[in-house]
Amino acid sequence: MCEIGSQIAISMKVNGKTYEVLVDPLSPLSSVLRDQLRLTGTKVGCGKGECGACTVIMDGRAVNSCLVMAGDADGSEIVTIEGLASSGKLHPIQEAFVETGALQCGFCTPGMIMSAKALLDSNPSPTEEEIRRALSGNLCRCTGYHKIIDAVRIASKLIGRNTNQEPVLRGS
Amino acid sequence: MQGGAVITAEAMKSCDREPVVSQMPGEAIPEGQRSDGRYCVVNKPVPRVDAYEKVTGRAKYAADIYFPNMLYGKVLRSRYSHARILSVDTSAAEAMPGVYCVLTAKDLPGEQSWSTYLFLAGDEVRYTGDAIAMVAAETPQIAEEAIRAIKVEYEPLPGVYSIEEALAEGALQVQDYAPGNIVRNTHWPVRKGNVEEGFAKSDVIIEREYRTQYIEHAYIEPEAAVVVPNPVDGSVTVYGSLQNPFMTRRAVAVALGTQIGKVHVIQQTLGGSFGGKEEVMGLMCGRAAVMAVKTGRPVKMVNTREESFLESAKRHPFRLRYKVGATRDGKIQAFEAELVDEGGAYNSQAQFMNWRACVHTTGCYEIPNVKVDVYAVHTNKVYGGAMRGYSSPQVIFGQESLMDELAEALGMDPVELRLKNAFRPGSVTATGHKLEGQSVPLVDLIKRVLDETDFFAVRERYRKEREEAAQSTGAPEGRLRKGIGLAASFRGCGLGAESPDATGAFVAVMDDGSVLIRSGLTDNGQGLSTAHAQIVAEELGVKIEDIVYQRVDTSSIPDGGMTVASRGTFTGGRAMLGAAREVKKALFEVAARMLECDPEDLTSAEGIIFVKGDPSRSITFKEVANRAFWSGREVSKLFWFIPPDLPWDRPTGQGPAFPTYAYACVVAEVQVDMETGAVDVLKVTAGHDVGMAINPALAKGQIYGGIAMGMGMAIMEEVEFSDGDILNPNFDEYIIPTSMDVPEAKPILYESDDPVGPFRAKSLGEGAMECVAAAIANAVADATGRRIRELPLNLERVLLGKSLKRGKGGASK
Numbered sequence: 001m002c003e004i005g006s007q008i009a010i011s012m013k014v015n016g017k018t019y020e021v022l023v024d025p026l027s028p029l030s031s032v033l034r035d036q037l038r039l040t041g042t043k044v045g046c047g048k049g050e051c052g053a054c055t056v057i058m059d060g061r062a063v064n065s066c067l068v069m070a071g072d073a074d075g076s077e078i079v080t081i082e083g084l085a086s087s088g089k090l091h092p093i094q095e096a097f098v099e100t101g102a103l104q105c106g107f108c109t110p111g112m113i114m115s116a117k118a119l120l121d122s123n124p125s126p127t128e129e130e131i132r133r134a135l136s137g138n139l140c141r142c143t144g145y146h147k148i149i150d151a152v153r154i155a156s157k158l159i160g161r162n163t164n165q166e167p168v169l170r171g172s
Numbered sequence: 173m174q175g176g177a178v179i180t181a182e183a184m185k186s187c188d189r190e191p192v193v194s195q196m197p198g199e200a201i202p203e204g205q206r207s208d209g210r211y212c213v214v215n216k217p218v219p220r221v222d223a224y225e226k227v228t229g230r231a232k233y234a235a236d237i238y239f240p241n242m243l244y245g246k247v248l249r250s251r252y253s254h255a256r257i258l259s260v261d262t263s264a265a266e267a268m269p270g271v272y273c274v275l276t277a278k279d280l281p282g283e284q285s286w287s288t289y290l291f292l293a294g295d296e297v298r299y300t301g302d303a304i305a306m307v308a309a310e311t312p313q314i315a316e317e318a319i320r321a322i323k324v325e326y327e328p329l330p331g332v333y334s335i336e337e338a339l340a341e342g343a344l345q346v347q348d349y350a351p352g353n354i355v356r357n358t359h360w361p362v363r364k365g366n367v368e369e370g371f372a373k374s375d376v377i378i379e380r381e382y383r384t385q386y387i388e389h390a391y392i393e394p395e396a397a398v399v400v401p402n403p404v405d406g407s408v409t410v411y412g413s414l415q416n417p418f419m420t421r422r423a424v425a426v427a428l429g430t431q432i433g434k435v436h437v438i439q440q441t442l443g444g445s446f447g448g449k450e451e452v453m454g455l456m457c458g459r460a461a462v463m464a465v466k467t468g469r470p471v472k473m474v475n476t477r478e479e480s481f482l483e484s485a486k487r488h489p490f491r492l493r494y495k496v497g498a499t500r501d502g503k504i505q506a507f508e509a510e511l512v513d514e515g516g517a518y519n520s521q522a523q524f525m526n527w528r529a530c531v532h533t534t535g536c537y538e539i540p541n542v543k544v545d546v547y548a549v550h551t552n553k554v555y556g557g558a559m560r561g562y563s564s565p566q567v568i569f570g571q572e573s574l575m576d577e578l579a580e581a582l583g584m585d586p587v588e589l590r591l592k593n594a595f596r597p598g599s600v601t602a603t604g605h606k607l608e609g610q611s612v613p614l615v616d617l618i619k620r621v622l623d624e625t626d627f628f629a630v631r632e633r634y635r636k637e638r639e640e641a642a643q644s645t646g647a648p649e650g651r652l653r654k655g656i657g658l659a660a661s662f663r664g665c666g667l668g669a670e671s672p673d674a675t676g677a678f679v680a681v682m683d684d685g686s687v688l689i690r691s692g693l694t695d696n697g698q699g700l701s702t703a704h705a706q707i708v709a710e711e712l713g714v715k716i717e718d719i720v721y722q723r724v725d726t727s728s729i730p731d732g733g734m735t736v737a738s739r740g741t742f743t744g745g746r747a748m749l750g751a752a753r754e755v756k757k758a759l760f761e762v763a764a765r766m767l768e769c770d771p772e773d774l775t776s777a778e779g780i781i782f783v784k785g786d787p788s789r790s791i792t793f794k795e796v797a798n799r800a801f802w803s804g805r806e807v808s809k810l811f812w813f814i815p816p817d818l819p820w821d822r823p824t825g826q827g828p829a830f831p832t833y834a835y836a837c838v839v840a841e842v843q844v845d846m847e848t849g850a851v852d853v854l855k856v857t858a859g860h861d862v863g864m865a866i867n868p869a870l871a872k873g874q875i876y877g878g879i880a881m882g883m884g885m886a887i888m889e890e891v892e893f894s895d896g897d898i899l900n901p902n903f904d905e906y907i908i909p910t911s912m913d914v915p916e917a918k919p920i921l922y923e924s925d926d927p928v929g930p931f932r933a934k935s936l937g938e939g940a941m942e943c944v945a946a947a948i949a950n951a952v953a954d955a956t957g958r959r960i961r962e963l964p965l966n967l968e969r970v971l972l973g974k975s976l977k978r979g980k981g982g983a984s985k
Contacts (some may be wrong), residue, residue, distance in 0.1 A: 041229020105697025
């Protein structure tokens with residue numbers, strides 16, 4: 001007979017909000033986010049950390065949420081794609097993805113944007129090589145990556161201008 | 173309320189039909205010959221209509237849907253690629269708490285198969301994706317446990333695992349209905365002129381064989397569906413990751429044994445498809461529907477990546493055999509070909525795949541004497557299906573490699589050979605289609621791409637570099653060798669004579685001035701919703717923001733066929749345009765009365781309807797829409813577009829195959845590491861005759877994506893088998909291009925004045941990838957001086973000239 005396993009209570013902060021959840025300790029964080037918190041912006045494409053569609057930011061680092069066991073997420077702070085836009089205003093990375101048309105089917109997009117955010121948080125002015133490397137764990141089958149790389153470059157400029165209190169000019 | 177509307181500067185310009193300069197950032201006016209910028213919305217790089225929902229994570233893909241009381245479905249698949257099933261014991265699974273149904277073939281309420289594919293196999297399994305039982309349970313974990321608790325007793329049988337095995341004398345027959353393992357209805361001949369006479373005239377004749385591999389679609393979203401039963405009338409509602417909701421509707425009706433109209437299918441945002449989410453989705457939705465009706469609860473099924481690899485269709489591998497002859501001056505006199513593709517255990521696509529192959533076998537060249545035979549074979553492997561380009565990427569790899577080899581045999585420049593034989597206006601194709609009344613810009617397109625790439629100078633520079641490296645290192649070849657290669661193609665737009673290409677569109681103007689549009693064709697991520705919205709906005713003279721697009725819902729629009737053959741914009745756009753024209757006619761009649769003029773005097777742009785040449789006499793689109801609606805006018809239209817009939821003579825393969833053709837020329841530059849065999853694709857320049865780009869930004873997006881997918885086909889991707897077992901069913905072993913791998917890419921949108929498509933548009937989605945592998949293969953041959961006739965050009969093939977494949981069987985030599 002099947003033993004489903006005993007559940008444990010974990011506490012984590014997701015997009016600034018604290019959640020207490022009963023989870024199967026071995027189920028992946030991606031399932032907790034999607035099936036329990038219904039934050040379905042985080043996608044699952046391969047279930048073994050190869051495609052990056054499930055990328056979220058956990059304690060400041062981009063991680064494949066399909067490889068994080070729910071028990072290990074206890075006490076962590078997580079940002080998902082739903083946590084980026086604030087009061088209806090897109091995050092500059094999201095804005096840049098829209099402007100450059102850096103998406104087609106959109107399934108890889110949340111993971112791409114989270115990887116880009118982790119990069120720009122730690123390295124606000126990356127080179128093209130650094131952008132390519134930071135996105136290399138995120139597979140995209142539609143776009144051929146060029147517009148995504150452009151979007152991250154433009155986002156870095158948008159964020160730089162925001163920081164410098166200069167007016168934000170779209171594109172460039 | 174005459175003259176009440178404010179005429180914008182944009183509208184004024186449109187009124188005079190003066191060029192309107194694009195205001196969008198990031199994109200210039202599209203490249204190409206005929207960008208006169210006369211339009212307000214089409215031919216502009218407007219942002220995608222679905223961008224916001226996708227960057228915020230709000231878009232709902234099928235796996236993102238949850239219902240109260242929902243169960244999770246799972247499938248037990250075969251352990252063997254060919255076996256007799258002696259018994260299936262489901263008792264342990266049925267006894268598990270949380271399991272609501274366990275079904276085998278005998279429990280199916282409707283048909284066991286749909287279009288040859290089995291919902292559940294009964295007494296025989298023919299490939300490892302065949303399903304034997306299915307379970308619906310409270311959680312996915314319980315469903316998986318239950319699947320593991322099912323006991324199947326098999327009698328393994330010998331199988332057929334390659335084209336050669338399938339065609340061998342006395343070969344085991346995979347399907348009773350397919351004698352000699354030839355897939356039904358897949359033989360397509362072409363007979364033009366007399367090849368014997370052509371070869372007799374030829375000074376040079378060569379014979380070659382090429383092969384291509386099994387390729388996975390590798391859309392990032394695995395297949396998913398939720399089926400909700402309606403116990404009142406026995407109907408079901410299906411939410412799924414569907415490329416072809418109407419095809420899925422038919423499959424579900426067959427599985428349930430119910431009327432088609434009782435199956436309501438709603439397409440969810442689709443996470444990529446490329447031809448893949450067709451058969452596999454019919455099977456998944458059919459199974460989920462059976463379990464939903466059985467349990468009376470919604471049933472959700474989501475494939476793991478491994479399950480997706482096991483059961484989803486693959487690109488058909490081809491064996492391409494050619495004999496071609498030319499006179500010393502480079503004029504091709506005769507072309508004979510036998511193309512055989514591997515169709516797997518079940519197949520309903522190869523018949524269409526092979527028709528397209530027979531039309532395009534000889535490439536974009538005028539050849540007087542042609543003899544072509546195409547057919548497909550069954551094996552005990554996963555079935556072949558549609559994948560971006562259909563048969564063309566395979567066929568072009570063979571045929572454009574052959575052109576380079578023929579040029580070499582003639583001692584002629586391969587570019588010169590192509591230009592000498594290339595289609596021109598008035599040329600006659602291999603199927604006897606005289607290219608008249610359509611644009612045929614192939615020669616100019618090739619020249620444009622040669623110019624943009626500085627082809628001849630670069631080729632010469634790479635040759636010198638190779639020579640110098642060889643001299644300075646003392647190694648016979650030099651370690652890193654660069655090369656450049658070219659491939660050209662033509663591609664029939666839409667379905668052509670293959671099958672009915674008619675489709676419908678619905679345009680409804682609301683009394684608030686917004687416009688609802690619906691198509692029977694799907695947005696798979698390619699941006700069809702945006703292209704359709706642009707076409708309707710342009711024709712009605714409203715802003716793109718005024719268009720509301722709704723996804724395909726099979727109960728709200730008639731079956732308009734499949735979203736395949738790059739027909740979404742080309743054919744579907746014609747239906748949209750037709751519907752918009754009829755609605756506009758009704759609105760202009762109302763506006764004319766309001767403005768006291770003739771409807772013929774009116775034009776519209778940016779949401780304003782006004783008198784041509786006198787923009788002060790104007791009224792808003794919204795006011796007219798409101799007046800028209802409340803005076804009982806018909807301001808919605810379902811328009812059915814039927815392309816002209818294209819007669820086809822099957823025994824000879826002669827006829828006008830397509831209404832028009834899109835041309836392409838791709839140049840690839842590579843660097844090959846002669847010590848490791850690694851091919852680094854440096855740059856790909858892709859010139860595409862798009863007719864007119866409805867959305868230049870999206871069109872370029874198609875080309876960037878096509879280059880990446882074509883590069884995967886050329887040097888990286890291959891589904892590996894041991895007999896019928898797939899050895900690399902996830903992205904840790906099946907490697908697709910990443911952001912680190914993709915080359916510099918330069919798309920060229922070449923615009924030509926073609927009268928067939930909506931706003932002159934031709935097809936692009938599939939053409940965007942079809943030449944890439946061929947161009948890369950020609951570049952590798954230029955770099956290494958060695959021709960590799962089998963894809964992919966991986967380390968072993970480049971280094972050793974053969975594959976070191978794992979496992980048993982397979983097509984590799």
